[in-house]
Amino acid sequence: xNSAVARFRSRVPGFRFFLMNIYExxxxxxxxxxxxxxxxxxxxxxxGLGFDFFYLSFNPGAEPQLKWxxxxxxxxxxxxxxxxxxxxxxxxxxxAGLGMAANSMFNGPAMVLRSTMARRASQxxxxxxxxxxxxxxxxTAAGLPVPAAYIVPDPxxxxxxTGMNPETSVIAVxxxxxxxxxxxxxxxxxxxxxxxxxxxxxxxxxxxAALIGAISLLSDFTRRSMRYGRxxxxxxxxxxxxxxxxxxxxxxxxxxxxLMILAPLLSRLMAMAISRxxxxxxxxxxxxxxxxxxxxxSALEKIRQAIMPTNAVNNGVAHMCIADPRGSLIEExxxxxxxxxxxxxxxxxxxxxxxxxxxxxxxxxx
Amino acid sequence: xxxxxxxxxxxxxxxxxxxxxxVTLRNRVANAFRQIDVQLKRRHDLIPNLIESVKGEMKFEKxxxxxxxxxxxxxxxxxxxxxxxxxxxxxxxxxxxxxxLMALSENYPNLKANEAVRTLMEELTHTENQIGFSRQLxxxxxxxxxxxxQVFPTxxxxxxxxxxxxxxxxxxxxxxxxxxxxxxxxx
Numbered sequence: 001x002n003s004a005v006a007r008f009r010s011r012v013p014g015f016r017f018f019l020m021n022i023y024e025x026x027x028x029x030x031x032x033x034x035x036x037x038x039x040x041x042x043x044x045x046x047x048g049l050g051f052d053f054f055y056l057s058f059n060p061g062a063e064p065q066l067k068w069x070x071x072x073x074x075x076x077x078x079x080x081x082x083x084x085x086x087x088x089x090x091x092x093x094x095x096a097g098l099g100m101a102a103n104s105m106f107n108g109p110a111m112v113l114r115s116t117m118a119r120r121a122s123q124x125x126x127x128x129x130x131x132x133x134x135x136x137x138x139x140t141a142a143g144l145p146v147p148a149a150y151i152v153p154d155p156x157x158x159x160x161x162t163g164m165n166p167e168t169s170v171i172a173v174x175x176x177x178x179x180x181x182x183x184x185x186x187x188x189x190x191x192x193x194x195x196x197x198x199x200x201x202x203x204x205x206x207x208x209a210a211l212i213g214a215i216s217l218l219s220d221f222t223r224r225s226m227r228y229g230r231x232x233x234x235x236x237x238x239x240x241x242x243x244x245x246x247x248x249x250x251x252x253x254x255x256x257x258x259l260m261i262l263a264p265l266l267s268r269l270m271a272m273a274i275s276r277x278x279x280x281x282x283x284x285x286x287x288x289x290x291x292x293x294x295x296x297x298s299a300l301e302k303i304r305q306a307i308m309p310t311n312a313v314n315n316g317v318a319h320m321c322i323a324d325p326r327g328s329l330i331e332e333x334x335x336x337x338x339x340x341x342x343x344x345x346x347x348x349x350x351x352x353x354x355x356x357x358x359x360x361x362x363x364x365x366x
Numbered sequence: 367x368x369x370x371x372x373x374x375x376x377x378x379x380x381x382x383x384x385x386x387x388x389v390t391l392r393n394r395v396a397n398a399f400r401q402i403d404v405q406l407k408r409r410h411d412l413i414p415n416l417i418e419s420v421k422g423e424m425k426f427e428k429x430x431x432x433x434x435x436x437x438x439x440x441x442x443x444x445x446x447x448x449x450x451x452x453x454x455x456x457x458x459x460x461x462x463x464x465x466x467l468m469a470l471s472e473n474y475p476n477l478k479a480n481e482a483v484r485t486l487m488e489e490l491t492h493t494e495n496q497i498g499f500s501r502q503l504x505x506x507x508x509x510x511x512x513x514x515x516q517v518f519p520t521x522x523x524x525x526x527x528x529x530x531x532x533x534x535x536x537x538x539x540x541x542x543x544x545x546x547x548x549x550x551x552x553x
Contacts, residue, residue: 130488
């Protein structure tokens with residue numbers, strides 16, 4: 001048994017997260033959230049600087065040109081170009097970056113809910129009443145305030161949690177999930193989401209979702225303006241000193257342009273990498289809350305069998321869900337590519353991890 | 367002399383930290399205990415309604431229904447008495463009686479079709495789960511509190527500072543819940 005556990009440990013990518021206690025988890029998530037936001041603002045800074053440099057020809061570091069001042073009869077240092085002396089692009093994009101980061105903090109959960117068209121669970125219907133009860137039960141088990149319960153109108157099986165802190169958190173499930181899971185399985189799924197709330201995963205994931213949206217929007221905008229705007233060549237030649245810096249400028253422009261084009265992909269890859277690590281942990285903590293890993297196993301099996309995509313959930317929110325909403329079979333394959341491109345660890349591995357847990361916690365009577 | 371003063375100050379500061387940590391934990395334990403109380407009250411309020419709505423259909427299960435009513439009465443009066451062991455024992459009996467009632471009600475399709483009964487059953491399941499989970503939370507918090515007191519070197523001071531170990535919420539040794547259920551397959 002122990003060797004099986006050891007083998008399993010070596011296979012799980014985020015295993016060190018298991019070894020941290022809840023306060024270390026929260027601290028680690030807080031650090032990661034700050035880092036993500038800093039990276040986002042830095043990204044905006046690069047966009048702005050590049051825009052100023054290539055499009056507005058703003059270059060304070062360029063050698064001043066000496067011009068004969070006819071009135072005074074002396075050489076006068078002058079800027080290479082007549083372009084503005086104020087880095088408009090940098091200032092605007094930095095402000096926009098900070099604004100969007102703040103916006104993701106304050107409006108992130110509402111944005112995520114609106115993008116999935118979620119509505120509040122009502123007391124009226126049997127199933128939704130049960131869902132509300134289950135949410136209250138798991139809040140008791142975790143010792144947290146009761147999160148708001150939302151329903152996503154979609155026939156696929158999926159669930160996610162969002163919010164900035166446990167006091168304002170939200171747990172949302174799809175209609176399909178409510179219809180096909182029994183009470184114990186629903187409880188297991190809600191417990192999984194509750195542990196995302198307890199570990200402050202929700203803040204990190206919500207901020208990432210909001211920022212991914214902003215980045216893809218912006219990258220789209222820049223790419224368009226690149227097509228119609230002046231290219232690198234004109235920017236370099238208009239600066240006059242193109243002889244020496246031309247090649248370097250071209251390389252910088254290439255890097256900048258590639259960064260613009262790849263930014264949405266890179267940001268999504270980053271979200272996936274973070275999400276994959278958190279899923280294992282949420283499975284484990286969720287099973288600890290219900291003391292019933294078997295229910296989570298059967299819930300995951302059901303979710304896995306329903307492989308149609310969750311249409312109500314778009315790509316930007318994919319990393320927040322309990323299972324990949326794209327319904328792609330990439331989750332089922334193991335290996336490097338799958339590890340890189342999947343938002344979630346393969347169901348195979350998650351179920352195996354839970355089975356190990358169920359085996360260990362099972363009463364020893366034969 | 368100066369070294370002595372510094373050591374004394376350090377020791378004092380350490381004592382303050384230990385004391386404050388223990389107070390926080392004790393309050394968390396007390397809060398978790400109150401949560402159980404709230405849920406138990408809810409359970410007691412729910413039972414009369416449930417009995418009222420199922421007794422017409424389940425008239426052949428008179429004995430079970432009466433056991434639930436009796437167990438509820440005993441649990442309510444134990445709660446007013448405030449003796450912890452008494453409460454544990456009586457609530458344990460009520461849990462068992464309710465479990466039997468819920469299992470038996472599965473045999474009555476008419477009950478399952480009845481909207482009001484279904485709602486009540488869901489409420490009861492919810493309350494039973496709430497009791498279970500709040501008990502789990504209480505035990506977790508109490509274990510944390512006890513461990514904090516008993517580890518060295520805190521154990522040297524904890525009694526002096528006025529802390530004592532909290533009881534875990536366990537079933538009494540002679541509780542009927544501890545018995546393995548007997549399954550009778552004869553028809």
